[in-house]
Amino acid sequence: MDLQVLRWFQAVADGATVTETAQRAHITQPALSRALGRLEREVGTPLFTRAGRALRLTPAGRVFKHTLDQTLDRYDVGLRAVAELVDPDRGVVPLAFLHTLGTWLVPPLISGFRGAHPMVRFELRQHGEAGILQSLLDGVVDLILTSGNPGHPQVRWHRLLVEPLRLAVPSAHRLSHRKRIRLSEVAEEPFILLRSGYGLRTLTEELCRQAGFAPRVTFEGEEVETLRGLVAAGLGVALLPPPHAVLSTLDAVTAPITPAHHLEVTDVDATREIGLAWLADRSLPSSSHAFHQHVLAAGPTLVPAAYRTSRR
The missing domain is CATH 3.40.190.10 (Periplasmic binding protein-like II)
Incomplete structure (x- = not known):
C-alpha cells in the first residue's frame, strides 16, 4: 500500500472532502478517487459509502481507520525518533494546553526549556480539557497541560501545582x-x-x-x-x-x-489541580521526553508560593 494514499484516506475519513484533499495533495480529484478505489480493492471491501455529496465510512472503513491511525502515529513517532537521533538539537515538541495556562505557565516553561535547547520547535494547541485529551489520545500531541487528572486508563498524569479559584x-x-x-x-x-x-x-x-x-x-x-x-x-x-x-x-x-x-x-x-499528562504506553521522542522532564522539575517553581504543592 502507498503510504501517501493511506494519508489521503485518513484525511477523507476525518471529514475532509475529496476535493479539499486533492487540492492539498496537489493532484486532481479523479486521481485521488482512483487512488482510494485502488486502496479499497487492496483491502478487499468498500471503505466508504456516499451520503449525498459526502463520503462516510462503512463499518469496515471504521475498523480499518482505527488501526491505520495507530499505525501512522507509530510511523511518525519513529521518523521523529530517527531525526532526533541524527540531530537531537532539532526536534519537535507537540504540546496542547488549556487556554487559561497560555498567559502565565506555558510561556516561561517553553522559554526556560529553549534556553538549553534553542533549536527545538514547538507545535502548540489550545482547547478545553476534552479537546486536549482527545489530541493526546489521537497522537496529535505528545504532552498536555491540563486541569485535574483526566482519569483515562491510557494516560499518566503528574500534578504540578494547585491553583486557587x-x-x-x-x-x-x-x-x-x-x-x-x-x-x-x-x-x-x-x-x-x-x-x-x-x-x-x-x-x-x-x-x-x-x-x-x-x-x-x-x-x-x-x-x-x-x-x-x-x-x-x-x-x-x-x-x-x-x-x-x-x-x-x-x-x-x-x-x-x-x-x-x-x-x-x-x-x-475552590481550587483546581494543574498537571502534565502523557500516554502511558508510548515512549516519548527525545525532545518531548526532555521537555517532559523540564516541566516536572520547573513547573512548580514558576508560580507564586501560595500556588505550590508537594509532588506526587
Missing part, C-alpha cells in the same frame, strides 16, 4: 468591598460559565452543589478572559483563576471598564 464580581457589586465570601452567599446571583465540555464549568457546578445550590447561568463562553470581562461589565459573577500580574497590568491600561474584583471563597475548596 476566586469569585469574580463587578466593581459595583454589593459584595465588592469584601476580601472573602461564602459561595452560598451568591446562590441567587446570575453566573457566567464556560460552555459544557470545559473542566472549569464542571468544577464550578460541583462547587455550587457543595454550597447548596445550582448556578443560574446567564452567559456561556469559551475563554476565561472573556468571562472576566463580562463580569467586569456587570453581567454576573464567575468562579475563575485569579488574574496574573501581566494580565492585571494590561487590564489597567487597556480596559474601558473597571476590572472585576476577585474574592476568596471560604466555604468550599
Whole structure:
C-alpha cells in the first residue's frame, strides 16, 4: 500500500472532502478517487459509502481507520525518533494546553526549556480539557497541560501545582468591598460559565452543589478572559483563576471598564489541580521526553508560593 494514499484516506475519513484533499495533495480529484478505489480493492471491501455529496465510512472503513491511525502515529513517532537521533538539537515538541495556562505557565516553561535547547520547535494547541485529551489520545500531541487528572486508563498524569479559584464580581457589586465570601452567599446571583465540555464549568457546578445550590447561568463562553470581562461589565459573577500580574497590568491600561474584583471563597475548596499528562504506553521522542522532564522539575517553581504543592 502507498503510504501517501493511506494519508489521503485518513484525511477523507476525518471529514475532509475529496476535493479539499486533492487540492492539498496537489493532484486532481479523479486521481485521488482512483487512488482510494485502488486502496479499497487492496483491502478487499468498500471503505466508504456516499451520503449525498459526502463520503462516510462503512463499518469496515471504521475498523480499518482505527488501526491505520495507530499505525501512522507509530510511523511518525519513529521518523521523529530517527531525526532526533541524527540531530537531537532539532526536534519537535507537540504540546496542547488549556487556554487559561497560555498567559502565565506555558510561556516561561517553553522559554526556560529553549534556553538549553534553542533549536527545538514547538507545535502548540489550545482547547478545553476534552479537546486536549482527545489530541493526546489521537497522537496529535505528545504532552498536555491540563486541569485535574483526566482519569483515562491510557494516560499518566503528574500534578504540578494547585491553583486557587476566586469569585469574580463587578466593581459595583454589593459584595465588592469584601476580601472573602461564602459561595452560598451568591446562590441567587446570575453566573457566567464556560460552555459544557470545559473542566472549569464542571468544577464550578460541583462547587455550587457543595454550597447548596445550582448556578443560574446567564452567559456561556469559551475563554476565561472573556468571562472576566463580562463580569467586569456587570453581567454576573464567575468562579475563575485569579488574574496574573501581566494580565492585571494590561487590564489597567487597556480596559474601558473597571476590572472585576476577585474574592476568596471560604466555604468550599475552590481550587483546581494543574498537571502534565502523557500516554502511558508510548515512549516519548527525545525532545518531548526532555521537555517532559523540564516541566516536572520547573513547573512548580514558576508560580507564586501560595500556588505550590508537594509532588506526587
